[in-house]
Amino acid sequence: MIRLTRRYPFSAAHVLARPDWSEARNRDVYGKCANPSGHGHNYVLEVTVRGALDPESGRLVPIERMDALVQRRVIEPLDHRFLNRDVPEFKSEVPTAENIARYAWRALKGELAPAVLDRVRLVETANNSVEYSEEGERS
Amino acid sequence: MLLTRRMEFSSSHRLWRGEWDDARNHAVFGRHAGPVSHGHNYELEVTVDGSVDGETGMVIDLKRLKDVMDAEIGERFDHRDLNDDTGLFERQQPTAEVFAGVIFGLLDRALPDGMLSYVTLRPTPDYEVEARR
Numbered sequence: 001m002i003r004l005t006r007r008y009p010f011s012a013a014h015v016l017a018r019p020d021w022s023e024a025r026n027r028d029v030y031g032k033c034a035n036p037s038g039h040g041h042n043y044v045l046e047v048t049v050r051g052a053l054d055p056e057s058g059r060l061v062p063i064e065r066m067d068a069l070v071q072r073r074v075i076e077p078l079d080h081r082f083l084n085r086d087v088p089e090f091k092s093e094v095p096t097a098e099n100i101a102r103y104a105w106r107a108l109k110g111e112l113a114p115a116v117l118d119r120v121r122l123v124e125t126a127n128n129s130v131e132y133s134e135e136g137e138r139s
Numbered sequence: 140m141l142l143t144r145r146m147e148f149s150s151s152h153r154l155w156r157g158e159w160d161d162a163r164n165h166a167v168f169g170r171h172a173g174p175v176s177h178g179h180n181y182e183l184e185v186t187v188d189g190s191v192d193g194e195t196g197m198v199i200d201l202k203r204l205k206d207v208m209d210a211e212i213g214e215r216f217d218h219r220d221l222n223d224d225t226g227l228f229e230r231q232q233p234t235a236e237v238f239a240g241v242i243f244g245l246l247d248r249a250l251p252d253g254m255l256s257y258v259t260l261r262p263t264p265d266y267e268v269e270a271r272r
Contacts (some may be wrong), residue, residue: 016196018194018195025174029195029200030195031202077173089195093196094195094196095196096191096195096196096197097142098142098191098196098198099191099196101140102140102191120265126145127144127145127146128142128145128201129142129143129145130140130141130142130143130198131140131141131142131143131186132141136140136141136190
């Protein structure tokens, strides 16, 4: 088995706040991230696939196809958007790094055959990142 | 879901076993050998494992994780000498390997039960060690 990881940068704005909570509660739970006007990050999404090498091509998955899929399913819907306003999923779900990672996982899972989606890692700032995989899906 | 937070701190240390002679200390510890300390800008990554809270969308409050890291690691080690100032390395050498294990233990005690997954400690950008349960 071999694993392959590609990095996909994108930039987006978000607010961490639940519409059904008071401003004070949102501020208490999410701190600075609850500022109603929003703020942005340069995110990096790392997508890792695993599987067997194709003996003829020597590749795990055609990279161009993987790139096109990630672009279409994840990067285009999120890049240079205000996540809470522009992405239907984040009207009901707070766009934390955790939830954005799950969004990417759901969008890509099962789509990269013959390779299998191994994990997605979302880097939100130089200081924090989250990682989601099948184990996370089960918990 | 794994969540990782990174921090930096600067500490000095020396590697030296009192019961060994100078030649053996220098042979084993090389440039890290005492008796005089030297310093590193350490980089630490702390990874916790948990499920995403249905209401908040968070594994852990990042601010809370930062506060624990600042209190347990920053305040204890930043701009300190590991050998002289911490009381943790009187009977063990502050190698990256031992230090990472000490850091794991301190954070494991301070975080919710079983949440800490692993810590990665980088004394310089060129090498790292990882400590887990």
